[in-house]
Amino acid sequence: MKIHATDRNGQSRELEGRDGWTLMEILRDDGLDITAECGGACACATCHVYVAQEWYEKLTPPSETEIDMLDMALAVEPNSRLSCQIKVTDALDGLVVRTPEKQA
Amino acid sequence: MTKRVETDVVIVGAGPIGLFAVFELGLLDLKAHLVDILDRPGGQCTELYPEKPIYDIPGLPIVSGQELTDRLMEQIKPFGATFHLSQMANALKREADGRWALSTDADVEIVAPVVMIAAGGGSFVPKRPPIAGIEAYENKSVFYAVRKIEAFREKDILIAGGGDSALDWTINLAPVAKTLTLVHHRDGFRAAQHSVNKMRELVDEGKVQFHVASVKSLHGAGGRLEAVTLSGADKKEWTHNCNAFLPFFGLTIKLGPIAEFGLNLHENLIVVDTARFESEIPGIFAIGDINTYPGKLKLILCGFHEAALAAQAAFHICRPNEKLRFQYTTSSSNLQKKLGVA
Numbered sequence: 001m002k003i004h005a006t007d008r009n010g011q012s013r014e015l016e017g018r019d020g021w022t023l024m025e026i027l028r029d030d031g032l033d034i035t036a037e038c039g040g041a042c043a044c045a046t047c048h049v050y051v052a053q054e055w056y057e058k059l060t061p062p063s064e065t066e067i068d069m070l071d072m073a074l075a076v077e078p079n080s081r082l083s084c085q086i087k088v089t090d091a092l093d094g095l096v097v098r099t100p101e102k103q104a
Numbered sequence: 105m106t107k108r109v110e111t112d113v114v115i116v117g118a119g120p121i122g123l124f125a126v127f128e129l130g131l132l133d134l135k136a137h138l139v140d141i142l143d144r145p146g147g148q149c150t151e152l153y154p155e156k157p158i159y160d161i162p163g164l165p166i167v168s169g170q171e172l173t174d175r176l177m178e179q180i181k182p183f184g185a186t187f188h189l190s191q192m193a194n195a196l197k198r199e200a201d202g203r204w205a206l207s208t209d210a211d212v213e214i215v216a217p218v219v220m221i222a223a224g225g226g227s228f229v230p231k232r233p234p235i236a237g238i239e240a241y242e243n244k245s246v247f248y249a250v251r252k253i254e255a256f257r258e259k260d261i262l263i264a265g266g267g268d269s270a271l272d273w274t275i276n277l278a279p280v281a282k283t284l285t286l287v288h289h290r291d292g293f294r295a296a297q298h299s300v301n302k303m304r305e306l307v308d309e310g311k312v313q314f315h316v317a318s319v320k321s322l323h324g325a326g327g328r329l330e331a332v333t334l335s336g337a338d339k340k341e342w343t344h345n346c347n348a349f350l351p352f353f354g355l356t357i358k359l360g361p362i363a364e365f366g367l368n369l370h371e372n373l374i375v376v377d378t379a380r381f382e383s384e385i386p387g388i389f390a391i392g393d394i395n396t397y398p399g400k401l402k403l404i405l406c407g408f409h410e411a412a413l414a415a416q417a418a419f420h421i422c423r424p425n426e427k428l429r430f431q432y433t434t435s436s437s438n439l440q441k442k443l444g445v446a
Contacts, residue, residue, distance in 0.1 A: 037225065037357055043153040046356065068294035071266040072354035074233050075318070076289040078337075102234040104356030 001090055006098040008033050017088045017095070023049070024084035027099070035103040040084040045072040046103040047083045052096035059086060074102050106211045111137045111186070112422045114206045114214040115222055116193045116362070119147020121392030121407035122222035123176040128415035130183030131431075131439055134422055137186045137214050139193045139206065141227040146173035148224055151355065162405055172404075182444045188212055192227055196365045196388075204387060218418040221374060221383075221390045222407070226359035233264070233351045235319055245329035246322075246349045250277070256348055258282045262332060264319055265352035271295040273350060275302050278311050285313040285344065287334060322349070362394075370396050380417035381410045387421055389414040 001017035005027060015030050024047040028034040035046035042065050051059065056079045062070070066085045070076055083097070113129055115122045118140035126136045142151055149158075149169030157166045164172070191208040199205050199215060207213045230248035232238060238246055250256070250273055257280045263270050266288040272295075274286045286303065291314075293300045306312040317334040320341060324330040331345045359372045367383050367390075368375045374383050374390035378397050382389050391414050392407035400406070419428050433439045440446035 035356075038148070038152045038156075041153045041156045043156060044356075045354065067290075067292070071288070071290075071294045072231070074231060074353055100234075102232075104231050 001088070001093040002095075003027075003088070003092070004094070004096045005030070005032055008099055008101050017092065019089060021088050022084050023086040023088055023095075023097070024082075026088060027083055027097070033099040033103060034083065036084060037104070042066055042069055042082060042085055045069050045082060048073040048076075048100050048103060049081055049083045050077055050079050050098045050100065051081050052098075053079055055092070055095050055097075056081070058092070073100075074104070075100055106207070106213050108213045108215065109137065109186070110215045111135045112216055113137075113218045113220055113418055114139065114204070114216045115185075115220045116206070117147060117221065117223035117392070117394075118142070118145040118187060118189070119222060119224050119392065120149055120172060120176055120404050121224075121411055122147070122220070123173070123180055124408050125220055125222060125391060125411040125415060126180040126183055126185040127176075128412045129418065130180065130185075131433070131442060132415055132419045132428070133442070134218075134415070134418060135185070136183070137188060137216070139188045139191050139208055139212075139214070141190065141192050141229075143190045145177060145187065145189070146170065148357075149173050151228060158404070160403065160405060182442060188214070192361065193223075194361050202387075217387060217422050219388045220411075220414060220418070221362060221365075221388065221394055222392045222411070223362060224393045225357035226362060226372070226394070227357070228355040229358050229360065231351075231353040231356045233319065233353060235322055237322060241322060241324065241327050241329050241349070244327035245324065245347060246351070248351065250350070253277065253280055256280055259348040260346040261285070261348045261350065262287065262319070262344065262346040263350045263352065264288070266290070266293045266295065267352060267354060268295045268299065269352040269354075270350075271299040271303050273352070274312055275299060275306065278306050283313070283346075284311070285315065285346065287315050287317040287319065289316065289318050291316050319349070319351070379413065381414040382417060389418065 003015040003017050006012045037046045038044035112134040113136045115138045118138045154170035191210045194209050195207045203217045204219045205215045261281045261284045263286045278284045307314050317336045319332050320335045321333045331343050334344050335341045373396035376390050376395045391410040393402045437446050
Protein backbone atom coordinates (compact mmCIF):
# COMPACT_ATOMS: atom_id res chain seq x y z
CA MET A 1 0.00 0.00 0.00
CA LYS A 2 1.48 3.32 -1.07
CA ILE A 3 0.93 6.87 0.15
CA HIS A 4 2.07 9.82 -1.95
CA ALA A 5 3.13 12.68 0.30
CA THR A 6 4.36 16.13 -0.63
CA ASP A 7 6.21 18.14 2.00
CA ARG A 8 6.08 21.89 2.57
CA ASN A 9 8.94 22.44 0.13
CA GLY A 10 7.05 20.69 -2.64
CA GLN A 11 9.17 17.54 -2.48
CA SER A 12 7.11 14.44 -3.17
CA ARG A 13 7.79 10.97 -1.95
CA GLU A 14 6.15 7.59 -1.85
CA LEU A 15 5.66 6.04 1.59
CA GLU A 16 4.84 2.50 2.53
CA GLY A 17 1.46 2.46 4.29
CA ARG A 18 0.91 0.27 7.32
CA ASP A 19 -2.55 -1.17 7.70
CA GLY A 20 -4.15 -0.17 11.00
CA TRP A 21 -1.76 2.71 11.75
CA THR A 22 -2.79 6.32 11.51
CA LEU A 23 -1.66 8.50 8.63
CA MET A 24 -0.02 10.78 11.21
CA GLU A 25 2.24 7.99 12.44
CA ILE A 26 3.29 7.04 8.93
CA LEU A 27 4.05 10.63 7.88
CA ARG A 28 5.81 11.40 11.16
CA ASP A 29 7.95 8.27 11.09
CA ASP A 30 9.11 9.19 7.62
CA GLY A 31 10.15 12.67 8.69
CA LEU A 32 7.34 14.65 7.03
CA ASP A 33 6.40 18.03 8.55
CA ILE A 34 4.18 16.61 11.28
CA THR A 35 4.48 17.91 14.84
CA ALA A 36 1.71 15.88 16.55
CA GLU A 37 2.26 17.57 19.89
CA CYS A 38 -0.54 15.65 21.57
CA GLY A 39 0.66 12.30 20.24
CA GLY A 40 -2.47 11.55 18.24
CA ALA A 41 -5.26 12.44 20.67
CA CYS A 42 -7.04 14.86 18.30
CA ALA A 43 -6.13 17.57 20.79
CA CYS A 44 -3.63 19.90 19.15
CA ALA A 45 -4.10 20.32 15.37
CA THR A 46 -0.38 19.96 14.62
CA CYS A 47 -0.69 16.92 12.31
CA HIS A 48 -2.62 18.95 9.74
CA VAL A 49 -2.57 17.72 6.11
CA TYR A 50 -4.29 18.61 2.87
CA VAL A 51 -5.84 15.61 1.19
CA ALA A 52 -6.14 15.55 -2.61
CA GLN A 53 -9.77 16.26 -3.48
CA GLU A 54 -10.48 12.89 -5.10
CA TRP A 55 -9.21 11.17 -1.95
CA TYR A 56 -10.84 13.57 0.50
CA GLU A 57 -14.24 12.29 -0.54
CA LYS A 58 -13.24 8.66 -0.06
CA LEU A 59 -12.17 9.13 3.56
CA THR A 60 -14.45 8.57 6.51
CA PRO A 61 -15.78 12.08 7.18
CA PRO A 62 -14.20 14.01 10.06
CA SER A 63 -15.82 13.69 13.48
CA GLU A 64 -17.28 16.69 15.28
CA THR A 65 -14.17 16.72 17.50
CA GLU A 66 -11.86 16.80 14.50
CA ILE A 67 -13.83 19.59 12.81
CA ASP A 68 -13.63 21.61 16.02
CA MET A 69 -9.93 20.90 16.47
CA LEU A 70 -9.22 21.94 12.86
CA ASP A 71 -10.20 25.45 13.97
CA MET A 72 -6.87 25.52 15.77
CA ALA A 73 -4.88 24.57 12.67
CA LEU A 74 -3.23 27.24 10.55
CA ALA A 75 -4.20 27.91 6.91
CA VAL A 76 -7.15 25.55 6.89
CA GLU A 77 -8.62 24.67 3.48
CA PRO A 78 -11.77 22.71 2.60
CA ASN A 79 -9.58 19.61 2.08
CA SER A 80 -7.83 19.93 5.45
CA ARG A 81 -7.75 16.95 7.80
CA LEU A 82 -5.92 15.97 10.96
CA SER A 83 -3.81 12.99 9.95
CA CYS A 84 -4.04 11.36 13.39
CA GLN A 85 -7.73 10.81 12.70
CA ILE A 86 -7.19 8.94 9.44
CA LYS A 87 -6.78 5.19 9.85
CA VAL A 88 -4.78 3.74 7.02
CA THR A 89 -6.36 0.72 5.33
CA ASP A 90 -5.77 -1.10 2.05
CA ALA A 91 -8.68 0.89 0.62
CA LEU A 92 -6.46 3.98 0.79
CA ASP A 93 -3.75 2.56 -1.48
CA GLY A 94 -2.51 5.49 -3.56
CA LEU A 95 -3.66 8.20 -1.11
CA VAL A 96 -2.29 11.65 -2.01
CA VAL A 97 -1.60 14.18 0.75
CA ARG A 98 0.38 17.37 1.27
CA THR A 99 1.69 18.86 4.51
CA PRO A 100 1.13 22.58 5.22
CA GLU A 101 3.75 25.30 5.38
CA LYS A 102 3.48 25.43 9.17
CA GLN A 103 2.01 23.15 11.82
CA ALA A 104 2.29 25.63 14.70
CA MET B 105 10.84 45.19 42.38
CA THR B 106 12.19 41.70 42.04
CA LYS B 107 10.84 39.33 44.64
CA ARG B 108 13.57 36.96 45.80
CA VAL B 109 12.77 33.62 47.43
CA GLU B 110 15.04 30.79 48.52
CA THR B 111 14.32 27.07 48.51
CA ASP B 112 15.99 23.69 48.02
CA VAL B 113 14.88 22.90 44.49
CA VAL B 114 13.28 25.02 41.80
CA ILE B 115 11.31 22.98 39.27
CA VAL B 116 10.64 24.41 35.82
CA GLY B 117 7.33 22.98 34.65
CA ALA B 118 4.32 21.83 36.67
CA GLY B 119 3.33 18.92 34.46
CA PRO B 120 3.01 15.39 35.84
CA ILE B 121 6.78 14.91 36.14
CA GLY B 122 7.39 18.24 37.89
CA LEU B 123 4.55 17.42 40.27
CA PHE B 124 5.87 13.96 41.06
CA ALA B 125 9.34 15.41 41.62
CA VAL B 126 7.78 17.42 44.46
CA PHE B 127 6.74 14.10 46.01
CA GLU B 128 10.13 12.43 45.70
CA LEU B 129 11.90 15.55 46.98
CA GLY B 130 9.39 15.89 49.79
CA LEU B 131 10.14 12.39 51.09
CA LEU B 132 13.74 13.57 51.44
CA ASP B 133 12.66 16.75 53.25
CA LEU B 134 13.56 18.95 50.30
CA LYS B 135 11.28 21.91 49.60
CA ALA B 136 10.34 22.87 46.07
CA HIS B 137 9.08 25.85 44.11
CA LEU B 138 7.52 25.27 40.68
CA VAL B 139 7.30 27.70 37.77
CA ASP B 140 4.87 27.19 34.90
CA ILE B 141 3.69 29.40 32.07
CA LEU B 142 0.19 27.93 32.25
CA ASP B 143 -2.31 29.18 34.82
CA ARG B 144 -2.82 25.76 36.40
CA PRO B 145 -0.77 22.62 37.07
CA GLY B 146 -0.81 19.61 34.76
CA GLY B 147 1.12 20.79 31.71
CA GLN B 148 0.18 19.01 28.49
CA CYS B 149 -2.12 16.65 30.43
CA THR B 150 -4.49 19.45 31.35
CA GLU B 151 -3.78 21.87 28.50
CA LEU B 152 -3.91 19.47 25.57
CA TYR B 153 -5.89 16.43 26.61
CA PRO B 154 -7.67 16.86 29.98
CA GLU B 155 -10.42 14.40 28.99
CA LYS B 156 -8.42 11.90 26.97
CA PRO B 157 -7.79 8.59 28.69
CA ILE B 158 -4.22 7.52 29.41
CA TYR B 159 -3.75 3.75 29.62
CA ASP B 160 -0.10 3.28 30.56
CA ILE B 161 0.22 4.67 34.06
CA PRO B 162 1.20 1.71 36.28
CA GLY B 163 -1.68 0.73 38.54
CA LEU B 164 -4.19 3.03 36.88
CA PRO B 165 -5.69 1.06 33.97
CA ILE B 166 -7.43 4.19 32.71
CA VAL B 167 -7.03 7.76 33.84
CA SER B 168 -7.70 11.11 32.14
CA GLY B 169 -5.08 13.85 31.93
CA GLN B 170 -7.08 15.96 34.37
CA GLU B 171 -7.61 13.12 36.82
CA LEU B 172 -3.94 12.17 36.80
CA THR B 173 -3.08 15.79 37.57
CA ASP B 174 -5.68 15.98 40.34
CA ARG B 175 -4.33 12.79 41.90
CA LEU B 176 -0.75 14.01 41.74
CA MET B 177 -1.82 17.29 43.39
CA GLU B 178 -3.44 15.25 46.14
CA GLN B 179 -0.35 13.09 46.49
CA ILE B 180 2.01 16.07 46.91
CA LYS B 181 -0.29 18.05 49.19
CA PRO B 182 1.64 17.13 52.38
CA PHE B 183 4.78 18.75 51.01
CA GLY B 184 3.42 22.27 50.54
CA ALA B 185 5.23 23.18 47.33
CA THR B 186 4.95 26.78 46.14
CA PHE B 187 3.55 27.33 42.63
CA HIS B 188 4.47 30.30 40.47
CA LEU B 189 1.86 29.96 37.72
CA SER B 190 1.35 32.03 34.55
CA GLN B 191 5.04 32.81 34.64
CA MET B 192 7.76 32.08 32.13
CA ALA B 193 11.11 30.87 33.46
CA ASN B 194 13.22 33.49 31.74
CA ALA B 195 16.83 33.23 32.79
CA LEU B 196 19.14 31.16 34.93
CA LYS B 197 22.32 32.46 36.45
CA ARG B 198 24.81 31.25 39.00
CA GLU B 199 25.09 33.09 42.33
CA ALA B 200 28.44 33.82 43.95
CA ASP B 201 27.79 31.06 46.52
CA GLY B 202 27.28 28.47 43.78
CA ARG B 203 23.49 28.32 44.00
CA TRP B 204 21.24 29.00 41.01
CA ALA B 205 18.92 31.96 40.55
CA LEU B 206 16.01 31.35 38.22
CA SER B 207 14.13 34.50 37.25
CA THR B 208 10.65 34.67 35.80
CA ASP B 209 8.90 37.23 33.65
CA ALA B 210 6.83 38.25 36.70
CA ASP B 211 9.96 39.56 38.42
CA VAL B 212 10.32 36.63 40.78
CA GLU B 213 13.77 35.24 41.46
CA ILE B 214 14.00 31.78 42.98
CA VAL B 215 17.35 30.85 44.45
CA ALA B 216 18.18 27.18 45.06
CA PRO B 217 21.15 24.82 44.96
CA VAL B 218 19.29 22.57 42.52
CA VAL B 219 17.24 23.24 39.38
CA MET B 220 15.05 20.53 37.88
CA ILE B 221 13.86 21.22 34.38
CA ALA B 222 10.65 19.28 33.81
CA ALA B 223 9.38 21.46 31.00
CA GLY B 224 8.18 18.80 28.55
CA GLY B 225 8.54 20.31 25.09
CA GLY B 226 9.14 23.79 26.48
CA SER B 227 6.52 26.43 27.11
CA PHE B 228 3.09 26.92 25.65
CA VAL B 229 3.03 29.98 23.41
CA PRO B 230 0.41 31.31 20.98
CA LYS B 231 0.48 29.93 17.46
CA ARG B 232 1.69 32.44 14.88
CA PRO B 233 -0.32 32.20 11.66
CA PRO B 234 1.70 31.69 8.45
CA ILE B 235 1.29 35.23 7.09
CA ALA B 236 4.38 36.77 5.51
CA GLY B 237 5.98 39.51 7.58
CA ILE B 238 3.64 39.18 10.57
CA GLU B 239 6.58 39.40 13.01
CA ALA B 240 7.11 43.08 12.16
CA TYR B 241 3.60 43.92 13.38
CA GLU B 242 3.65 41.88 16.59
CA ASN B 243 3.00 43.83 19.79
CA LYS B 244 2.36 46.95 17.71
CA SER B 245 -0.71 46.02 15.67
CA VAL B 246 -0.83 42.24 15.99
CA PHE B 247 -1.54 40.76 19.40
CA TYR B 248 -1.94 37.17 20.59
CA ALA B 249 -3.49 38.19 23.90
CA VAL B 250 -5.37 41.15 25.31
CA ARG B 251 -3.76 42.64 28.38
CA LYS B 252 -5.74 45.88 28.54
CA ILE B 253 -9.07 46.35 26.84
CA GLU B 254 -8.55 50.13 26.84
CA ALA B 255 -5.62 49.74 24.44
CA PHE B 256 -8.17 48.73 21.79
CA ARG B 257 -10.59 51.65 22.21
CA GLU B 258 -11.65 53.22 18.90
CA LYS B 259 -9.60 50.69 16.94
CA ASP B 260 -10.66 48.91 13.79
CA ILE B 261 -10.17 45.40 15.13
CA LEU B 262 -9.88 42.19 13.19
CA ILE B 263 -10.10 38.90 15.09
CA ALA B 264 -9.33 35.54 13.48
CA GLY B 265 -10.24 32.14 14.90
CA GLY B 266 -13.20 30.09 16.02
CA GLY B 267 -12.46 29.01 19.56
CA ASP B 268 -13.32 30.44 22.95
CA SER B 269 -10.56 33.07 22.90
CA ALA B 270 -11.66 34.43 19.52
CA LEU B 271 -15.30 34.59 20.57
CA ASP B 272 -14.70 35.92 24.09
CA TRP B 273 -12.58 38.78 22.78
CA THR B 274 -15.04 39.52 19.99
CA ILE B 275 -17.71 39.94 22.65
CA ASN B 276 -15.54 41.87 25.10
CA LEU B 277 -13.86 44.20 22.63
CA ALA B 278 -16.96 45.02 20.56
CA PRO B 279 -18.14 47.73 22.99
CA VAL B 280 -14.86 49.68 22.81
CA ALA B 281 -13.94 49.07 19.16
CA LYS B 282 -14.66 51.52 16.38
CA THR B 283 -15.34 48.49 14.20
CA LEU B 284 -14.86 44.81 14.91
CA THR B 285 -14.68 42.08 12.33
CA LEU B 286 -14.39 38.36 13.05
CA VAL B 287 -13.10 35.98 10.40
CA HIS B 288 -13.07 32.21 10.57
CA HIS B 289 -12.59 29.53 7.93
CA ARG B 290 -16.10 28.14 8.45
CA ASP B 291 -19.45 29.27 9.80
CA GLY B 292 -19.14 27.05 12.84
CA PHE B 293 -17.34 27.45 16.13
CA ARG B 294 -15.82 25.24 18.77
CA ALA B 295 -16.57 27.80 21.48
CA ALA B 296 -19.15 27.68 24.27
CA GLN B 297 -22.66 27.88 22.83
CA HIS B 298 -23.63 30.99 24.81
CA SER B 299 -20.60 32.81 23.36
CA VAL B 300 -21.58 31.80 19.85
CA ASN B 301 -25.14 33.02 20.48
CA LYS B 302 -23.89 36.32 21.88
CA MET B 303 -21.56 36.85 18.90
CA ARG B 304 -24.43 36.19 16.47
CA GLU B 305 -26.57 38.72 18.35
CA LEU B 306 -23.84 41.32 17.95
CA VAL B 307 -23.69 40.52 14.23
CA ASP B 308 -27.49 40.91 13.95
CA GLU B 309 -27.28 44.24 15.76
CA GLY B 310 -24.59 45.39 13.33
CA LYS B 311 -21.98 45.75 16.07
CA VAL B 312 -19.78 42.97 14.75
CA GLN B 313 -19.14 41.81 11.20
CA PHE B 314 -18.49 38.15 10.54
CA HIS B 315 -16.97 36.67 7.38
CA VAL B 316 -16.06 33.13 6.44
CA ALA B 317 -12.58 34.08 5.36
CA SER B 318 -8.92 33.87 6.20
CA VAL B 319 -6.18 36.48 6.34
CA LYS B 320 -3.78 36.18 3.40
CA SER B 321 -1.52 39.22 3.81
CA LEU B 322 -0.95 42.30 5.93
CA HIS B 323 -0.48 45.85 4.67
CA GLY B 324 1.08 48.71 6.56
CA ALA B 325 4.44 50.21 7.44
CA GLY B 326 6.69 50.35 10.46
CA GLY B 327 4.65 47.77 12.33
CA ARG B 328 1.47 49.87 11.92
CA LEU B 329 -1.21 47.81 10.28
CA GLU B 330 -3.51 49.59 7.83
CA ALA B 331 -5.31 46.77 6.06
CA VAL B 332 -5.32 43.06 5.37
CA THR B 333 -6.18 40.97 2.35
CA LEU B 334 -8.94 38.51 3.16
CA SER B 335 -9.79 35.45 1.13
CA GLY B 336 -13.32 34.10 1.25
CA ALA B 337 -14.68 30.59 0.92
CA ASP B 338 -14.90 31.08 -2.85
CA LYS B 339 -11.21 32.18 -2.91
CA LYS B 340 -12.30 35.70 -3.84
CA GLU B 341 -9.96 38.23 -2.21
CA TRP B 342 -10.68 41.68 -0.89
CA THR B 343 -9.01 44.38 1.17
CA HIS B 344 -10.23 45.02 4.66
CA ASN B 345 -9.13 48.12 6.61
CA CYS B 346 -8.07 47.53 10.19
CA ASN B 347 -5.37 48.70 12.58
CA ALA B 348 -5.40 45.90 15.13
CA PHE B 349 -5.29 42.18 14.35
CA LEU B 350 -5.79 39.46 16.94
CA PRO B 351 -5.20 35.90 15.70
CA PHE B 352 -6.41 33.19 18.10
CA PHE B 353 -5.28 29.74 16.94
CA GLY B 354 -4.50 28.24 20.31
CA LEU B 355 -1.18 27.39 21.83
CA THR B 356 1.81 25.46 20.69
CA ILE B 357 4.93 24.28 22.47
CA LYS B 358 8.26 26.00 21.91
CA LEU B 359 11.46 25.42 23.84
CA GLY B 360 11.71 29.14 24.62
CA PRO B 361 14.25 30.68 27.03
CA ILE B 362 15.52 27.26 28.21
CA ALA B 363 17.55 27.26 24.99
CA GLU B 364 19.55 30.16 26.49
CA PHE B 365 20.31 28.44 29.80
CA GLY B 366 23.72 27.30 28.52
CA LEU B 367 22.84 23.59 28.54
CA ASN B 368 24.07 20.97 26.11
CA LEU B 369 21.09 20.44 23.81
CA HIS B 370 20.55 17.70 21.28
CA GLU B 371 17.63 18.46 18.95
CA ASN B 372 16.15 20.80 21.59
CA LEU B 373 16.44 18.17 24.32
CA ILE B 374 18.73 18.35 27.35
CA VAL B 375 21.40 15.66 27.44
CA VAL B 376 21.50 13.90 30.84
CA ASP B 377 23.17 10.91 32.46
CA THR B 378 20.96 8.01 33.48
CA ALA B 379 22.10 7.61 37.09
CA ARG B 380 21.17 11.11 38.24
CA PHE B 381 19.36 12.67 35.25
CA GLU B 382 21.66 15.62 35.65
CA SER B 383 22.74 17.79 32.74
CA GLU B 384 26.39 18.40 32.05
CA ILE B 385 26.15 21.38 34.40
CA PRO B 386 26.20 20.16 38.01
CA GLY B 387 23.05 21.07 39.92
CA ILE B 388 20.86 21.35 36.85
CA PHE B 389 18.73 18.28 36.27
CA ALA B 390 16.32 17.51 33.43
CA ILE B 391 13.48 15.02 33.79
CA GLY B 392 10.56 13.95 31.60
CA ASP B 393 10.06 14.71 27.92
CA ILE B 394 12.67 17.49 27.89
CA ASN B 395 15.67 15.22 28.43
CA THR B 396 17.43 12.74 26.19
CA TYR B 397 19.72 9.79 26.82
CA PRO B 398 20.34 6.48 25.06
CA GLY B 399 17.09 4.50 25.11
CA LYS B 400 14.91 7.45 26.13
CA LEU B 401 11.15 6.92 25.86
CA LYS B 402 8.83 9.89 26.17
CA LEU B 403 6.44 8.25 28.61
CA ILE B 404 5.03 9.72 31.81
CA LEU B 405 6.04 6.60 33.70
CA CYS B 406 9.68 7.02 32.63
CA GLY B 407 9.59 10.60 33.87
CA PHE B 408 8.40 9.40 37.27
CA HIS B 409 11.43 7.12 37.55
CA GLU B 410 13.72 9.95 36.47
CA ALA B 411 12.21 12.23 39.12
CA ALA B 412 12.92 9.65 41.86
CA LEU B 413 16.58 9.26 40.92
CA ALA B 414 17.12 12.96 40.37
CA ALA B 415 15.67 13.66 43.83
CA GLN B 416 18.22 11.33 45.43
CA ALA B 417 21.06 13.13 43.64
CA ALA B 418 19.58 16.53 44.54
CA PHE B 419 19.64 15.56 48.22
CA HIS B 420 23.44 15.24 48.19
CA ILE B 421 23.77 18.71 46.66
CA CYS B 422 21.26 20.36 49.01
CA ARG B 423 22.41 18.54 52.18
CA PRO B 424 26.10 17.78 51.61
CA ASN B 425 26.75 16.97 55.26
CA GLU B 426 23.80 14.66 55.80
CA LYS B 427 23.60 10.95 55.16
CA LEU B 428 20.77 9.74 52.94
CA ARG B 429 19.10 6.58 54.16
CA PHE B 430 16.87 4.83 51.69
CA GLN B 431 13.42 4.09 53.09
CA TYR B 432 10.11 2.65 51.92
CA THR B 433 6.81 4.47 52.41
CA THR B 434 5.22 1.12 53.31
CA SER B 435 7.38 0.58 56.39
CA SER B 436 9.05 3.84 57.39
CA SER B 437 7.17 5.66 60.15
CA ASN B 438 9.38 8.65 59.39
CA LEU B 439 8.13 8.84 55.79
CA GLN B 440 4.57 8.13 56.87
CA LYS B 441 4.78 11.07 59.27
CA LYS B 442 5.83 13.33 56.39
CA LEU B 443 2.90 12.04 54.38
CA GLY B 444 0.58 12.77 57.28
CA VAL B 445 -0.63 9.17 57.55
CA ALA B 446 1.29 7.96 60.60
